[in-house]
Amino acid sequence: MLSVAYSAEAKHVTAARLAPQPERLEELFCAVPRESFEAGEGVFWEGDQADHVFKVSEGVLRVFKIIADGRRVITGFLYAGDLVGLSLKDRYLYSAEAVTPVRLRRLARKPFAEALEKWPDLRPQFFARVCDEMATAQDQMVLLSRKSAEERVATFLMLLARRLHGCHPIGRRIHLPMSRLDMADYLGLTIETVSRTITKLVARGVISPEGRHDFAICKPGKLLALCGDGDSYEETIDREPKMRQAIWPH
Amino acid sequence: MLSVAYSAEAKHVTAARLAPQPERLEELFCAVPRESFEAGEGVFWEGDQADHVFKVSEGVLRVFKIIADGRRVITGFLYAGDLVGLSLKDRYLYSAEAVTPVRLRRLARKPFAEALEKWPDLRPQFFARVCDEMATAQDQMVLLSRKSAEERVATFLMLLARRLHGCHPIGRRIHLPMSRLDMADYLGLTIETVSRTITKLVARGVISPEGRHDFAICKPGKLLALCGDGDSYEETIDREPKMRQAIWPH
DNA sequence: AGTCTCTGTTACACACCGTCACACGATTTA
DNA sequence: TAAATCGTGTGACGGTGTGTAACAGAGACT
Structure with a gap:
């Protein structure tokens, strides 16, 4: 389903408003319908197969890890426009839950990766997102440490x-x-x-x-x-x- | 100096043992000479123009940030084989100093990026490195937080x-x-x-x-x-x- | 030897923050 | 209406970790 828009050549893209050559990373998510989550509902869990990337379109998400005796660490809050699940290999490193009612778009990992391969202009944008994520993590380490x-x-x-x-x-x-x-x-x-x-x-x-x-x-x-x-x-x-x-x- | 090996086409690469199609990300660093740093010496500083990426070939590096009143946060130690400075945009997010005597190879950012564009097989390796960095940062946040x-x-x-x-x-x-x-x-x-x-x-x-x-x-x-x-x-x-x-x- | 410097260890009072307890308001349920 | 539940605020108390010491060891140097 989701891969249709990307597995074909540009002329096959019919259902999507996606331009043949997307200029912005976010446009990749336009083709898929929005999903809704209630406050408190989980989107994915740490350790799950990381099959999708997400774009938050409304609401706030929390991203967290749980350790041994129930201690929880929230590593970030994600707002409208933020992308979730970028810097992952095969499994999610953390869980994600809706803080408020959330609407988001889900894109399978494979077409996402293929799009990055096919359209080089998207790669710097993707890289910039990952770098921002890293910079945020660094700042958080400073906060927590000192x-x-x-x-x-x-x-x-x-x-x-x-x-x-x-x-x-x-x-x-x-x-x-x-x-x-x-x-x-x-x-x-x-x-x-x-x-x-x-x-x-x-x-x-x-x-x-x-x-x-x-x-x-x-x-x-x-x-x-x-x-x-x-x-x-x-x-x-x-x-x-x-x-x-x-x-x-x- | 350093960029000579990459600013030209593959046929111009003479001084380097670099294969035309490197299989591993590390091979990109083989072409450049090793630099030595004494224990305690700085390699680059937070806020500097991020012109290079590094590969540690011997010794241990510390990577840190300083805040207002001199408080220091070391965000990581880097060992032989580790790459430094991957997930950055224009400026270094942190400083790097040698803990022990260090030898490392320095590669200008531009040829590094060009190599990633030219040889798609390197991209997953690069991405995996960045993901590992991210995962490590997450674990560190858990440690510092709880x-x-x-x-x-x-x-x-x-x-x-x-x-x-x-x-x-x-x-x-x-x-x-x-x-x-x-x-x-x-x-x-x-x-x-x-x-x-x-x-x-x-x-x-x-x-x-x-x-x-x-x-x-x-x-x-x-x-x-x-x-x-x-x-x-x-x-x-x-x-x-x-x-x-x-x-x-x- | 001696002295100096640097790093690491130990001691003790104290502060910040965590734990526990309870009160309060808002909302839901009976 | 009362009762229950949830999220929040506030108080008292105590513990983990801190700050400031003084001290011990290991080199480096004369």
């Missing part, structure tokens, strides 16, 4: 504020579609710590709550400084060289 | 024991070429904690020291169980359900 609870939460909020693609119109408003538990498992913390840290940020006027899952960023500069990435000038000059103290004065 | 200090150290020791490629002959002997500080920055701990944890493992007879940087694995099963990956049977049955206590009775 950042305090407060820095982790601040970094997460900034991440979502930047990724405000189509989700919400305004730039200083953050929407957190996932539960506190999801956040905790993503940030390597517990729900309680996440909760307390958010409370702290609110108390200091950095952000202000608008319901459980929405916040306004009141002091973007402050929030950025709290990320611990050294993106801000104040942070690097205020600090004694090489000293790592409790970061907030009171 | 594992105790003891589990981290145990996991690291098992990793090195498995990667005992050409380094050392015997399978139950681990060589740690890097300093305790390097280990700490890789595992998201401090030197002191690494030191204490190793001491603990020695005290329980799991490993036994043979100098500062060499250990024998006395109880491989026990060490595996301590990794917290659930790879072993003992772990799942010994443990009270869901309880995570201080792990060692004495």
Whole structure:
């Protein structure tokens, strides 16, 4: 079924709106129908045969691994436009579940690979996606390895504020579609710590709550400084060289 | 200089032993001379123009990122045979330094990319390398996110024991070429904690020291169980359900 | 020998964060 | 309406791991 659009020459492509020579990687997914998943529903599981790649078209997905005694690590959240399952060999390295109701397009791995072989222009795009995935993983390792609870939460909020693609119109408003538990498992913390840290940020006027899952960023500069990435000038000059103290004065 | 071998057609390749159609990705690196780096010397730096890819031919490399106040995160150690700098776009995402004296081959990015375009058989190999890198990053995220200090150290020791490629002959002997500080920055701990944890493992007879940087694995099963990956049977049955206590009775 | 430097080990007080407990509000069920 | 359930917030308490030491060993050097 799915391979029809790609196994044939361009003239055979009838059912698809796919151009014979797709210019963008995403176009490969246009030919297949969208599938819907309810919040909490699983899309695939770690260890499954990795037969498909996916493109999220609506909603948010969480991608995670489980270890021995039930500990869960969420390695990423995926939003509309993101591709899932690119950098895999034969089996999925992680499980994927819908955080919100999700609509996505599924493409079998083989036609996907064939398309990459056939149309060289797609390869740099594909490679760029994989590189972004890698860069994100690296940043996450930094976060998990060396950042305090407060820095982790601040970094997460900034991440979502930047990724405000189509989700919400305004730039200083953050929407957190996932539960506190999801956040905790993503940030390597517990729900309680996440909760307390958010409370702290609110108390200091950095952000202000608008319901459980929405916040306004009141002091973007402050929030950025709290990320611990050294993106801000104040942070690097205020600090004694090489000293790592409790970061907030009171 | 270096690009000479690839900027020309195959017939122009004279100085290289490179076959016109290389079968393995590594062969691309045969044409270029080896460079030497002393222990501690830098190979490239985060943010540099990513002009080259590297193949380690001898020694061990560390790859790391630095954040704001000097905190360092080592994202990986690279051994002989490993390729460095694959999954990058225009700039290096991390810095690389020699842990031990290192010899490596440097290949300009452009001819490397051209080779991948020209010889399709190399692409799956390249892709597999990138996937391995990704899988390793995922495992590291699990380690940093949810594992105790003891589990981290145990996991690291098992990793090195498995990667005992050409380094050392015997399978139950681990060589740690890097300093305790390097280990700490890789595992998201401090030197002191690494030191204490190793001491603990020695005290329980799991490993036994043979100098500062060499250990024998006395109880491989026990060490595996301590990794917290659930790879072993003992772990799942010994443990009270869901309880995570201080792990060692004495 | 001696001294210096560097790395690794050990000790102890403390802080951050995890664990446990319970309260609160929203939603569902009886 | 009450009762149950779920997600969340908040408090008290304790433990793992940290920070700051001081100390020990191994080279390198004079």
